[in-house]
Amino acid sequence: xxxxxxxxxxxxxxxxxxxxxxxxxxxxxxxxxxxxxxxxxxxxxxxxxxxxxxxxxxxxxxxxxxxxxxxxxxxxxxxxxxxxxxxxxxxxxxxxxxxxxxxxxxxxxxxxxxxxxxxxxxxxxxxxxxxxxxxxxxxxxxxxxxxxxxxxxxxxxxxxxxxxxxxxxxxxxxxxxxxxxxxxxxxxxxxxxxxxxxxxxxxxxxxxxxxxxxxxxxxxxxxxxxxxxxxxxxxxxxxxxxxxxxxxxxxxxxxxxxxxxxxxxxxxxxxxxxxxxxxxxxxxxxxxxxxxxxxxxxxxxxxxxxxxxxxxxxxxxxxxxxxxxxxxxxxxxxxxxxxxx
Ligand SMILES: NC(=O)c1ccc[n+]([C@@H]2O[C@H](COP(=O)([O-])OP(=O)(O)OC[C@H]3O[C@@H](n4cnc5c(N)ncnc54)[C@H](OP(=O)(O)O)[C@@H]3O)[C@@H](O)[C@H]2O)c1
Numbered sequence: 001x002x003x004x005x006x007x008x009x010x011x012x013x014x015x016x017x018x019x020x021x022x023x024x025x026x027x028x029x030x031x032x033x034x035x036x037x038x039x040x041x042x043x044x045x046x047x048x049x050x051x052x053x054x055x056x057x058x059x060x061x062x063x064x065x066x067x068x069x070x071x072x073x074x075x076x077x078x079x080x081x082x083x084x085x086x087x088x089x090x091x092x093x094x095x096x097x098x099x100x101x102x103x104x105x106x107x108x109x110x111x112x113x114x115x116x117x118x119x120x121x122x123x124x125x126x127x128x129x130x131x132x133x134x135x136x137x138x139x140x141x142x143x144x145x146x147x148x149x150x151x152x153x154x155x156x157x158x159x160x161x162x163x164x165x166x167x168x169x170x171x172x173x174x175x176x177x178x179x180x181x182x183x184x185x186x187x188x189x190x191x192x193x194x195x196x197x198x199x200x201x202x203x204x205x206x207x208x209x210x211x212x213x214x215x216x217x218x219x220x221x222x223x224x225x226x227x228x229x230x231x232x233x234x235x236x237x238x239x240x241x242x243x244x245x246x247x248x249x250x251x252x253x254x255x256x257x258x259x260x261x262x263x264x265x266x267x268x269x270x271x272x273x274x275x276x277x278x279x280x281x282x283x284x285x286x287x288x289x290x291x292x293x294x295x296x297x298x299x300x301x302x303x304x305x306x307x308x309x310x311x312x313x314x315x316x317x318x319x320x321x322x323x324x325x326x327x328x329x330x331x332x333x334x335x336x337x338x339x340x341x
Contacts, residue, residue: 004035004074009307009330010101014062016053019314021307027105029077034085034108036092038330039120040304041069041099043317044128045243050097051314054244056268057096066099068092070114070123072333074103082108089114091289093127095270100307102330112285119336121301121327122292125156130288130297132269133160136218136240137168139267143238147171147212149205149229152220152245153193154181154322156299161218162190163296173208175225181322196225205232218267221245226264227252235260242267300324302341316341 008026013019029035049055050065070091076082090111098104114123140148148165152158153174162185165172173192174185185193192212194204208214209232217229220243229239230252241250241264256262273281291297302324305313313326324340 004103008102010064011066011307011310011328012062013051013065017051019051019065019311021310024101026103029075029082029105031077032079032082032108033077033105034073034082034090034111035075036071036090036104036106036111037074038069038071038099038102038104039089039333040071040124040327040329040331040335041066042125042299042301043314043326043328044068045245045321046128048314048318049244056270059097063097064099064101064104065097066101066328067094067097068124068127069099069104070120070126071104071331073111076108079108085111085113089120089123091123091126100310100328100330112289115289118289118292120333121304121335121337122298123289124327124335125299125325126289126292126297127285128269129157129160129299130291131273131284132157132242133164133296134284134287135269135272136161136242136267137164137170139240140165140170140216141168143216145170145214145216147173147209147214147216149173149175149209149214149217149233150220151175151196151218151225151229152243153190154178154185155220156325158220159185159188160296160299167296171212171214173205173212173214175205178322184322196228202228202232205229209233216240218242222250223248224251226250227256230256230260230262230264233260233262235262237262239264240267241265301327301337301339303327303339304329304335304337 010024012022073085076086154176182193215234215237217239219241222244223246304327317326
């Protein structure tokens with residue numbers, strides 16, 4: 001560790017909506033831990049919620065946000081696993097932030113070595129969305145559902161859900177909110193795409209749900225959308241709310257719940273993962289990383305920014321999320337992805 005600097009750059013959230021680039025002491029790994037030189041970390045909707053103090057993590061200010069990313073292991077504490085990871089390129093999902101910095105310390109069990117063909121850029125986005133797509137489609141299959149409604153379908157996770165569903169034989173009614181997203185998804189091969197801004201949306205959604213006997217929805221939006229889904233789905237439906245993109249309370253007429261015996265519940269990957277057990281978890285992680293090279297797990301990257309320009313990169317992402325992720329680059333390592341913007 002003698003060659004490593006004593007301090008590092010970190011994007012520090014010092015209060016709600018106050019992100020500052022600071023020079024701070026570099027952490028050191030303890031027993032069973034690794035020190036990772038961070039290559040890149042994306043900006044996800046969960047990060048936007050974290051910046052507003054609305055995400056489900058218990059962290060006191062100041063702290064470093066960034067829930068997933070990639071990098072190279074440059075130091076290891078004691079323990080076989082930690083030492084085995086030394087020098088390896090890894091994907092990380094910390095569950096508590098910490099990735100928006102030059103270095104991060106994590107438990108060795110939280111690092112996933114990247115296969116040779118997977119770039120550090122793709123690897124930075126290999127955990128949260130791909131595993132969520134796997135989880136949601138497996139929940140649909142377990143519940144005996146062969147068709148689902150998916151909102152926020154023009155985003156990266158929406159696209160992954162559609163592709164993963166196709167692999168597993170599940171039909172998807174994709175819901176977006178702009179006409180150009182309809183055209184985009186149809187050009188990508190999506191069969192059922194509805195625009196929630198259209199006057200006939202509720203009617204069209206109910207008709208499609210009837211035709212496809214659809215009783216399950218994955219809702220990334222919340223607000224009024226959740227109630228519209230319950231109203232359109234077949235009776236005894238289940239709506240899994242997994243995102244809060246509308247940033248407003250779920251609106252739902254109790255009559256729709258009662259007389260249709262509908263269920264609305266939350267889904268959080270951080271709760272789902274620990275329930276799976278190690279073998280299933282490893283299988284899901286392997287499937288996710290394998291699907292980065294042209295499979296369902298590929299994410300579009302709109303722009304790559306250094307930490308000094310993170311604020312602009314975050315704002316640009318929030319203004320047009322469908323265009324692709326902002327990746328914050330912390331090292332000179334080749335990320336192997338080409339931004340679209
Ligand atoms: N619960 C979990 O465990 C879990 C795990 C992973 C992700 N998520 C959630 O999944 C959601 C999607 O993530 P992502 O990575 O796919 O995001 P993304 O790539 O940024 O895409 C977000 C999509 O949602 C659309 N959108 C934004 N605000 C909207 C609104 N108010 N109404 C309707 N559509 C809206 C965007 O369209 P525009 O371009 O029109 O803005 C964009 O197409 C997020 O809410 C995220 O927090 C949850």
